[in-house]
Amino acid sequence: MKFKYGARLIGVGAGLPSAVVTNADLEKLVATSDEWIKTRTGISERRIASDTESTTGLAIEAAKDAIGFAGIDPDEIELVVVATSTPDNLYPSTACMVQAAIGAKRAAAFDLEAACTGIVYALAVAQQFLGSGTFKCALVVGVDIHSRFLNWEDRNTCILFGDGAGAFILKADENQNDLLGTYLRADGSGAHLLHIPNTGVGYPHAGQEPPKEVDRFLQMNGRAIYEFAVNAVPEAVRAACVEANLEVADVDFLVPHQANMRIIKSAAERLGMKPEQIVSNVNEMGNTSAASIPLAMWQAILRKQIKSPSTCALVGFGGGLTWGAAIVNWNAVDQRRPAIENN
Numbered sequence: 333m334k335f336k337y338g339a340r341l342i343g344v345g346a347g348l349p350s351a352v353v354t355n356a357d358l359e360k361l362v363a364t365s366d367e368w369i370k371t372r373t374g375i376s377e378r379r380i381a382s383d384t385e386s387t388t389g390l391a392i393e394a395a396k397d398a399i400g401f402a403g404i405d406p407d408e409i410e411l412v413v414v415a416t417s418t419p420d421n422l423y424p425s426t427a428c429m430v431q432a433a434i435g436a437k438r439a440a441a442f443d444l445e446a447a448c449t450g451i452v453y454a455l456a457v458a459q460q461f462l463g464s465g466t467f468k469c470a471l472v473v474g475v476d477i478h479s480r481f482l483n484w485e486d487r488n489t490c491i492l493f494g495d496g497a498g499a500f501i502l503k504a505d506e507n508q509n510d511l512l513g514t515y516l517r518a519d520g521s522g523a524h525l526l527h528i529p530n531t532g533v534g535y536p537h538a539g540q541e542p543p544k545e546v547d548r549f550l551q552m553n554g555r556a557i558y559e560f561a562v563n564a565v566p567e568a569v570r571a572a573c574v575e576a577n578l579e580v581a582d583v584d585f586l587v588p589h590q591a592n593m594r595i596i597k598s599a600a601e602r603l604g605m606k607p608e609q610i611v612s613n614v615n616e617m618g619n620t621s622a623a624s625i626p627l628a629m630w631q632a633i634l635r636k637q638i639k640s641p642s643t644c645a646l647v648g649f650g651g652g653l654t655w656g657a658a659i660v661n662w663n664a665v666d667q668r669r670p671a672i673e674n675n
């Protein structure tokens with residue numbers, strides 16, 4: 333192990349908007365069909381935040397759920413990292429709002445932005461702090477509300493995304509390590525392939541007209557992202573396995589970013605993994621960006637697809653472009669439920 337301390341993964345949690353939007357609902361907005369969306373993406377429905385739901389609120393819900401799972405006192409948490417591309421405000425960070433709401437009084441807190449790969453980046457960052465001995469316990473949240481940046485008249489994009497939050501709790505340990513290997517990459521030359529323009533301070537410039545609403549919506553070259561993803565996912569999993577001193581054949585479950593079932597199946601095939609090793613809830617959640625990997629993991633644990641102990645390859649890709657993977661051991665037990673229920 334290249335770190336002084338291991339990082340145990342001891343909790344997972346979720347925060348979801350209550351409204352479910354089905355493909356049939358979208359048929360009323362754009363020229364699409366339930367059949368097209370299901371066959372091209374695997375998505376049947378997604379959660380969409382209401383006007384009263386916020387990135388901060390969903391993040392807090394996921395954080396509290398993960399804290400309950402881990403059975404820790406929030407005061408133990410010394411680091412809060414929130415991965416999001418859709419914060420409620422430029423500052424304060426979402427992480428600071430979460431830190432206050434959960435009562436992590438001794439914690440440092442900051443946001444991190446790596447689009448849909450954010451949670452993988454956040455896990456790797458948390459490992460640096462825990463592994464060096466700087467902090468003993470970390471909360472890592474992935475949260476996004478992309479629905480506020482979607483053009484609901486653009487069938488190429490509005491059918492794909494959902495909103496939500498997912499969280500992990502990690503604890504430093506002298507004898508055990510669950511974060512076996514990570515791999516992070518970026519290629520800003522592909523920035524234009526997936527972006528939400530005109531949402532920062534760079535625009536409008538002096539003398540320019542303020543942007544129209546439509547200029548601030550998510551824009552994507554779907555084909556190009558598809559081709560990037562089917563290569564990036566296997567590359568990241570293989571490289572993270574090398575870091576973990578494992579073969580891909582040692583991995584029990586693939587927990588990929590939930591963007592499109594066709595991407596997920598193609599990547600699993602390239603990795604030589606069987607359909608039953610795929611963890612996916614894209615049919616129910618759509619693409620929840622930074623939240624998608626923890627949400628998929630959370631649901632698979634709840635539904636007993638992933639049982640303790642299992643080795644999982646968490647792998648993300650998205651805007652930036654960014655991509656990366658983390659090989660993790662899942663050994664945790666939900667402290668709110670009898671141990672027997674966890675197995």
Ligand code: UT7
Pocket residue numbers: 363364365368369372373448487488491526552553554555557558561591592619621649650651
């Ligand atoms: O976090 C990363 C986020 N993004 C992604 O992961 C996106 C990756 N890309 C994809 O998932 C796929 O490229 C899409 C699902 C976006 C599109 O699927 P595709 O098989 O690549 O379709 P396409 O873009 O090549 O479009 C095929 C046809 C086009 O019609 P024509 O030109 O063949 O007549 C589109 O206009 O499908 C049409 N189309 C639709 N039809 C019905 C595009 N969107 C829709 C729609 N309903 N919602």
